[in-house]
Amino acid sequence: MLLLTLHTYRADAVIRKAELNMTILLALLLAGWVLSIVIYRFAVREEKHQLEMARQESLARLGEMGAMLAHEIRNPLGGIKGFAQIIEKRPTDERNRGFAHRIVTETLRLENLVTNLLAYAGSDRLRPVKFGLEELIADTVALIRSEADEQGVAITVNSSAAVQLIGDRDRFGQVLLNLVKNALQAMPAGGTLGIAFATSGKNVSIVVSDTGEGIAPESKSRIFEPFFTTKAKGTGLGLALCRKIIEEHNGTIEVNSSAGQGTKVLITMPRHMQT
Structure with missing residues (x-):
């Protein structure tokens, strides 16, 4: 078994x-x-x-x-x-x-x-038109020429060539006017206000500069905030509005400044706004 x-x-x-x-x-x-x-x-x-x-x-x-x-x-x-x-x-x-x-x-x-x-x-829509940047700058300078002469401020405009832009002329003119007024207010005892522009590829760069008192370090980070101002009679909306308009044109705006060394505002934007 x-x-x-x-x-x-x-x-x-x-x-x-x-x-x-x-x-x-x-x-x-x-x-x-x-x-x-x-x-x-x-x-x-x-x-x-x-x-x-x-x-x-x-x-x-x-x-x-x-x-x-x-x-x-x-x-x-x-x-x-x-x-x-x-x-x-x-x-x-x-x-x-x-x-x-x-x-x-x-x-x-x-x-x-x-x-x-x-x-x-x-939130109104932009009204893009074709316009000459040099002509717009000349119109802007004419608006502040009398005030600049009274303050002893010299105005210089430099460009490499004539530039044609497509964008909202009125709003961009408002940006330029705000910037040159800021520059004048920074030079109550006189100085030089410079406006320069040049093209690079499809973009245009505009620089508005002054030889004024500059911006204090503690204020630089807030200059684009709505209602922020160090001026006795300022609204604090100028630069905030400038940035809004430039960004609507797909551009950028930068401010370079040091106390006592003047201020430069650089705008870079497409020459032809996308519609």
Whole structure:
């Protein structure tokens, strides 16, 4: 008689190993599931934190803007009110002519503030046309020539060749006017205001420079912020509006300045705006 004895220890070992592997796999899956929940909750919490920080920053910025606007509007209104009251009491006094002039000046200042606000907040489509850059610069210089002469500021314009652009002429003219006015204000005791432009491939570069007092280091990082200004009667919208208009033309604007060494503003943009 032949007796066969089957040993199951190898099969048992295989089963135990499979069970162990299954247990490890389930443990890993469970750990992964728990970890994913932790990561998800952390991400949600972090997103809420970032949103709250952004909200707080927006509220703080809104508060700064509101305070600046209130200040900029209250001062001219106070002057207008005071001068009007003087004129009301003495309507025939010859000195009231000067008070009336101040009323007009402060009213124009308010009008300029509102115009800049509307331009900065507006989303009107650009109206691209073909125009000569040299002609636009000449028109801009003509607007500030009298003021420059009174301050003893010399104006130089340098170009390598005539340049034709396609873009919104009116808005780009507003950029140039803002920049040359800033340059004049930086040189109350006289100096040199330079405007230069040149082409490079499909782009044009424009540099507006002055020999004024320059920009303090602590202010350089904020000069493009809306309503940030170091001027007694500035709105803080000039450079912010310039950047908005240049970016609408797919260009860039940079300011290089050091205290006491003047300022250079570099604009680089396509000669032909994409429509």
